[in-house]
Amino acid sequence: MAKTIRLIEQQKNDPAYQLEQIRDLFRRIHAGEVEYGVPWQEAHAAVRSGQIYETFEVCSWLIDINRLNRMIDRA
Amino acid sequence: MIRRDKYGPNTFENFILLHEKHLREREHFIEENLLRGPLFGEDGSIYIGGLLRCKGHTFLKVEKTIAILANGWVETIDYAYHGGVSFPEDRAIFRFDNAHGVHEHHVFDPVTGVEFGLPRALTREEWPHLSECLDMLEAWCFEYGRCADSGEA
Numbered sequence: 001m002a003k004t005i006r007l008i009e010q011q012k013n014d015p016a017y018q019l020e021q022i023r024d025l026f027r028r029i030h031a032g033e034v035e036y037g038v039p040w041q042e043a044h045a046a047v048r049s050g051q052i053y054e055t056f057e058v059c060s061w062l063i064d065i066n067r068l069n070r071m072i073d074r075a
Numbered sequence: 076m077i078r079r080d081k082y083g084p085n086t087f088e089n090f091i092l093l094h095e096k097h098l099r100e101r102e103h104f105i106e107e108n109l110l111r112g113p114l115f116g117e118d119g120s121i122y123i124g125g126l127l128r129c130k131g132h133t134f135l136k137v138e139k140t141i142a143i144l145a146n147g148w149v150e151t152i153d154y155a156y157h158g159g160v161s162f163p164e165d166r167a168i169f170r171f172d173n174a175h176g177v178h179e180h181h182v183f184d185p186v187t188g189v190e191f192g193l194p195r196a197l198t199r200e201e202w203p204h205l206s207e208c209l210d211m212l213e214a215w216c217f218e219y220g221r222c223a224d225s226g227e228a
Binding site: 001024048059063071 | 087091114115119136154170172175
């Protein structure tokens with residue numbers, strides 16, 4: 001447990017790690033846009049309306065979009 | 076008697092302690108732990124995701140975001156737990172998720188992969204933990220899968 005907490009503290013204070021996380025998030029969200037043919041801003045509505053069938057991978061994409069929205073809220 | 080809400084916020088230390096304990100207690104069923112995290116996420120939350128390969132060719136895919144609250148406590152805000160079986164074909168068994176804001180339980184026919192009807196909305200008491208999904212998968216494996224055949228798990 002102590003090891004996990006130490007690792008998270010290190011990540012929290014590492015700007016290079018944070019930047020790489022953001023890049024990864026953008027890459028994943030863009031890959032979802034290409035795969036499902038919907039801009040990220042419309043993803044939730046597209047799933048709710050049935051335009052996109054919800055799979056685990058779609059859930060992962062939506063969860064990434066939720067993270068992006070939280071980042072925007074924090075900015 | 077006041078009962079603590081098991082889905083309510085917890086201290087960060089307790090959360091990590093319980094996460095690791097629950098996985099350790101299910102090592103008899105988990106064959107390979109390919110989970111990433113807990114990692115500090117780009118949005119200031121904590122992230123756990125990846126795959127648990129389990130006995131009887133079953134698996135659990137996990138995607139989970141844990142918010143860090145102002146007082147330093149933590150709380151799961153987004154999750155998707157997808158149980159399936161990878162042999163003879165890759166098929167879904169169940170999925171719990173709240174990815175688009177509604178807590179839902181999806182059930183699938185593991186022979187055809189087709190979802191049984193519409194997902195069922197969950198009450199707060201029914202929101203699952205990762206450990207409960209592993210228990211459900213293990214029970215499924217014994218009842219319908221290959222765990223009983225091989226004397227595994």
